[in-house]
Amino acid sequence: MTLMKLFPTPVEMVPLERLYLNHNLRAVRDPSRAFVYTNFIASLDGRIALECPRTGTAVVPGEIANPRDWRLFEELAAQADVLLTTGRYMRQLARGDAQAILPLSEEPAYQDLRDWRRAQGLAAQPAVVVLSASLDIPLMEPLIGRHGRVYIATGSDVDAARIGAIEAQGARVIVAGQGRRVRGQALIEALRGEGLNLIYSTAGPKVLATLLSDRVLDRLYLTQVHRVLGSESYDTLVEGQRLYPPADVQLHSLYYDAPGEASPGQLFASYAVTPL
Numbered sequence: 001m002t003l004m005k006l007f008p009t010p011v012e013m014v015p016l017e018r019l020y021l022n023h024n025l026r027a028v029r030d031p032s033r034a035f036v037y038t039n040f041i042a043s044l045d046g047r048i049a050l051e052c053p054r055t056g057t058a059v060v061p062g063e064i065a066n067p068r069d070w071r072l073f074e075e076l077a078a079q080a081d082v083l084l085t086t087g088r089y090m091r092q093l094a095r096g097d098a099q100a101i102l103p104l105s106e107e108p109a110y111q112d113l114r115d116w117r118r119a120q121g122l123a124a125q126p127a128v129v130v131l132s133a134s135l136d137i138p139l140m141e142p143l144i145g146r147h148g149r150v151y152i153a154t155g156s157d158v159d160a161a162r163i164g165a166i167e168a169q170g171a172r173v174i175v176a177g178q179g180r181r182v183r184g185q186a187l188i189e190a191l192r193g194e195g196l197n198l199i200y201s202t203a204g205p206k207v208l209a210t211l212l213s214d215r216v217l218d219r220l221y222l223t224q225v226h227r228v229l230g231s232e233s234y235d236t237l238v239e240g241q242r243l244y245p246p247a248d249v250q251l252h253s254l255y256y257d258a259p260g261e262a263s264p265g266q267l268f269a270s271y272a273v274t275p276l
């Protein structure tokens with residue numbers, strides 16, 4: 001399982017396994033601040049999710065999801081102190097419509113990643129933060145059972161009774177923003193206060209908009225599958241207000257995964273977000 005590394009040069013063949021583990025995020029980050037990263041897979045025409053005809057909810061289309069990309073998604077998760085997810089994902093999980101449970105996977109193929117975490121002295125699973133304005137969040141018990149530390153992040157417009165009800169289930173509430181929405185900087189500061197410094201967003205376009213507009217994202221991992229999907233109803237990378245100024249990024253790494261029997265080929269790119 002090899003790929004062609006195109007950037008940084010020299011161009012050379014590299015193994016897929018450990019590709020993103022070798023980015024070594026825990027070692028390269030500035031210890032005086034958090035490191036926030038995210039990962040998306042998109043079609044050539046920029047679709048990250050399409051409506052599933054069976055359930056009517058948006059999911060990552062099977063035409064682009066693939067095990068090689070998933071391996072890298074898991075390698076990024078293995079390095080995290082905490083995963084960001086959303087109330088919407090929790091509702092999808094409760095209905096049985098979610099694409100997968102949150103990493104780290106317990107499949108044998110990912111045993112090396114679980115071993116890697118243990119060798120680093122990390123908890124078996126990263127902690128989880130669920131961002132939610134609605135606080136309509138079902139199914140917390142299995143999540144707490146698996147990940148241990150679970151936080152619900154919301155805005156200040158939340159009443160004490162609701163906080164009490166959530167905390168009675170074993171999750172902690174983080175108030176990080178005014179009104180009902182979470183603000184990126186307040187969230188990252190609160191997580192640092194909990195000793196959670198490697199922050200991996202597995203969430204979608206609204207959370208990416210929050211992280212970019214509040215200028216807290218450090219790195220974007222983006223897989224671009226060489227396939228055009230079309231469709232009138234779709235999600236793309238960012239959803240929210242126009243960014244003023246726009247967020248610029250610099251290419252950090254680029255790998256070419258050549259077409260195979262089941263795959264049209266794809267590019268694995270990562271970008272460093274340029275600070276203002």
Ligand SMILES: NC(=O)c1ccc[n+]([C@@H]2O[C@H](COP(=O)([O-])OP(=O)(O)OC[C@H]3O[C@@H](n4cnc5c(N)ncnc54)[C@H](OP(=O)(O)O)[C@@H]3O)[C@@H](O)[C@H]2O)c1
Binds near residue numbers: 087135136180205
């Ligand atoms: N292709 C990919 O790589 C990829 C990656 C991630 C997600 N996706 C897809 O993108 C779609 C949306 O995913 P998603 O729900 O994870 O992400 P999202 O669009 O970023 O977030 C949606 C939900 O998160 C909560 N939320 C987001 N930002 C918030 C903020 N600033 N403050 C408070 N709450 C906030 C809200 O929950 P409440 O409704 O509970 O208030 C909102 O409904 C899905 O179809 C998913 O499959 C694709």
